Amino acid sequence: MTRSLALPATRRTALAMLAAATMALTACSAATSGGTDSSNGEVVVAGTYPIDSIDPDGPQGGGTGPQMAEQQIFSRLVRTKPDGSLEGDLATSWKPDSTATQWTLTLRQGVKFSDGKTLTSADVVDSFKRFIDLKGTNAANFPGYTMTATSDNEVVLKASKPDAAVPRKLAVFFVLPAGVAPNDTAFFEHPVGTGPFKLEKFSPNEIALVPNPNYYGGAPKVKRVTIRKMPELASRLTALRTGEVDVAWGIPDDQLSQVESDSNLTVKTIQSSAVFTMWFNSSTPALRNAQVRRALWEAVDFPTIIKQLYPQTGSLSDSVVSPQTLGYVAQQPVKYDPAAAKAALTAAGFDFNTKLRLQFANAEFRQFNQAVVSDLEKIGVHVDLLEKEQAVFTKDLLALNWDINFQQLSNPMLDAANTIGRLYPCAAKRNGYCNPQLDKLLSEAGASSDEQERVKLYGEATQIIWQDAVGMFPMAVKYAYAWNKRLAGFSPDPNGLPDFSHLQVRS
């Protein structure tokens, strides 16, 4: 009798517990999907990179994540358009003097901050001083540069040496109101800016932006844009398909077909400024000879690797920089020929017992590098594939503690000065390569104020880098963006920094 009673009792408890668990689970899922009602003009963006700070001049300010948020809140003097050309933001015109050391910029009239105050040249000059003084990552582009106000709506930027790339470099400089202290956390909790949005809420996992009614281009038409941190690819894609987020990007090819098959989503790939760059360490004895480096490049079947791993977002690169970058000149592609490569290596006296160290960071590039190592192994070149943590990778990269280095090198300024001009002179000491002839070309290109002339000089420089195989430049990268069909006015950005000011929600 007691037995028969006891059994239902346990069963009842079990049922009660099951019900409680179900309720708890539903409550949890309701809590996570709450606030994303899709009907009221709100847009949710899946952020790939962390946004820990929105101080554009601080140590983290130059990262891709922070920069995406900063450009919604603060305006710049000039900005790059997706096609690579420049457009005025707060500046309406910019003119160099004859030597390109002094640049005069005219400011837009009648621009108001989000608190109603009018923008003046004093704000711009003060912001530039703060930008240089705080020594953030992007300030290194302006060594010893100074800015002065000549009138209420005109500023002059004085470079320390002739610099034709100033307008493009200014695309990473954000204008704040005058008088923001170096560590003014109170200001960045409620920032005042001239951008299309105002900050409503900031937390490390979520940033909420609302339209700035004072924006000179007219207030955006959405009610709110929320940038939600989602570093995991799988969670980004799931959220995109369930409608929890409206926009996501950085979708790998293997997952692209699933996203494309979803009828609620628009998928578009856009040519980015990024190029897969695989430097050889020319200071390593085994790789000192350009013949050896060139032969290693010949030994890898990049067309097949790209076709298999990046059928939609990759294409064979034909230059050191991407096609829309100023200074791009196409080069003769390096042909895949393992037999010739092996013969060239033997002729150059390459020691097949050496083990080369190939370093890279980020698991997303693992398959590509495994394929490269596999191809090199086929002609008898042994390579140690080293996947490193980002911080360790960067430290080793600067210390030249590698033989082959893989990087996805992007160039948000879309100017060859930022990659070729910065990374390949002898003094840069970034890849062990040193060529006085290249140095001369690069300093001439940096000083010239004539765009045609610069393209020509960078083209000649590219040819030397390409012929001497300072590195392999296998692939130009496209970024895949996917967004919900209910959004209108979204345009993908080649640098992973989309502008949200033209967004609209279809009813």
Add this chain to the structure above:
Amino acid sequence: MSVLVDARSGQQVAARRAHATRRWLGRIPYVVLALYAVIGGVGPLLIDYDPVHVSLDDRLLRPGSHLSTGATAWFGTDGVGRDVLAQVVYGARTSVLIGVCTVAVSCLVGVAIGTVAGYFRGWPDMVLARGIDILLAFPAILLTIVIAGAFERSVLVVVVALSATAWISFARVTRSVALSIRERAWVDAARVLGVRPVSILLRHIVPFTAGPVVALATLEFALVVLAEAGLSFLGIGLPNSAVSWGQTIANGKQYLESAWWISALPGIALSLLIINIGILGDQLTARYGRGHLR
């Protein structure tokens, strides 16, 4: 009466049958583990696998597909076209090897420390037992991750990192055994006869720790195999040139929807091994554990 007898004999038959079934079921873990040992030992001789060699034309093929070389990929292929079956087979060898090495090392260290602490008591016991308590208060997996993450990836580092926490349970068990054995008459007799302490430890105490230690070793083995897979999954375990179930499972993470076999099949192999070792460990504990010592 005869009805009663029949009923009783019927019950006996049923009981005997149930007993026989249980005995056969009890042998399953031995069979499965033997299978793993054979696969881990002989498999790599039959199946050729080179983790460096990739075949992009054969990537993400379903189980049973034909490869470009004409062979069949019974377990499918992974994201760069490597055979998953070969990875499971080579991974079995890695897991068993690391499990055995780690358990051997931690067993040696644990038994040595445990018996010394238990036999000598006094201040050695005080120092060692408190040290063990402090280490126990530390989350084991965290300590392992810190050690494995601090050094360059290699088999030796993984074994050391896993042994760093695995010896503790051996030390605790042997210490308690030694504490009770040292009071036994034959130990007293040996001491009175002037046998050196080291000989007493080796001849009169250590042999009695064998039962519980063997039972514990099987359980630890399962935990170690699981922890190694976990470390490799996190990317701080074995180097890329080694084949590990944890790495294969991690590689398939992004293909869970489109190519389930990359993560699922090595995952099943891992779970089967762990479950069977667990059952075997329970059986051994029931037979040779602490309770059966006296």
